[in-house]
Amino acid sequence: DIQMTQSPSTLSASVGDRVTITCRASQTLSGWLAWYQQKPGKAPKVLIYKASSLESGVPSRFSGSGSGTEFTLTIGSLQPDDFATYYCQQYDSYPYTFGQGTKLEIK
Amino acid sequence: QVQLVQSGAEVKKPGSSVKVSCQTSGGTFSTYVISWVRQAPGQGLEWMGGIVPVLGTANYVQKFQGRVTITADTSTSTAYMELSSLSSEDTAVYYCARRGDSYGAEYFLYWGQGTLITVSS
Numbered sequence: 001d002i003q004m005t006q007s008p009s010t011l012s013a014s015v016g017d018r019v020t021i022t023c024r025a026s027q028t029l030s031g032w033l034a035w036y037q038q039k040p041g042k043a044p045k046v047l048i049y050k051a052s053s054l055e056s057g058v059p060s061r062f063s064g065s066g067s068g069t070e071f072t073l074t075i076g077s078l079q080p081d082d083f084a085t086y087y088c089q090q091y092d093s094y095p096y097t098f099g100q101g102t103k104l105e106i107k
Numbered sequence: 108q109v110q111l112v113q114s115g116a117e118v119k120k121p122g123s124s125v126k127v128s129c130q131t132s133g134g135t136f137s138t139y140v141i142s143w144v145r146q147a148p149g150q151g152l153e154w155m156g157g158i159v160p161v162l163g164t165a166n167y168v169q170k171f172q173g174r175v176t177i178t179a180d181t182s183t184s185t186a187y188m189e190l191s192s193l194s195s196e197d198t199a200v201y202y203c204a205r206r207g208d209s210y211g212a213e214y215f216l217y218w219g220q221g222t223l224i225t226v227s228s
Binding site: 008034036038043044045046049050055087089091094095096097098099100101 | 125142146151152153154156169202204207211212213214215216218219220221
């Protein structure tokens with residue numbers, strides 16, 4: 001199975017900050033990586049797919065990059081609505097696996 | 108617009124089984140994988156398995172092999188996840204999710220609202 005490791009586990013930041021979350025895969029991916037945002041009591045929502053493609057309707061302050069085993073999610077200028085938990089997920093091969101999550105908190 | 112609507116919360120006894128449904132509307136049901144993802148309280152997301160309804164064959168995570176059965180009824184566009192031999196560790200929110208429509212869009216674009224399963228004596 002492909003293990004996905006996110007860092008940091010918790011991130012404290014302020015509105016307007018630029019933040020980056022990293023996701024490392026235990027094996028090389030063919031770019032089939034997605035990023036999700038989840039708020040308490042809600043289902044996850046996809047932000048980025050295929051490592052760097054922005055899902056329709058997602059604000060352009062979200063961006064993804066990376067290849068191989070290292071990927072990043074960047075939020076260009078934090079808005080109040082962005083404080084949530086973020087997960088990466090590989091869909092390169094079964095079983096699909098998620099990172100453990102990064103909780104983005106208000107500083 | 109694709110929508111996935113799940114059955115309601117349940118409380119189950121240890122050792123029993125639970126069957127959660129996921130009815131889809133809009134879009135194509137039969138040819139796209141429907142997956143099940145669970146989330147224990149305060150924990151992360153865990154893919155359990157998925158099914159291509161028209162084929163009726165399912166993939167399962169080895170951890171759940173032998174305890175989980177995922178099925179689909181194409182006549183009602185409904186997928187099911189049955190989990191047996193429940194223990195307190197199975198207390199979680201269970202989500203169904205569907206991939207996107209375009210080529211290679213195997214990520215989870217559409218999600219059900221989640222079903223809380225509580226296992227307690």
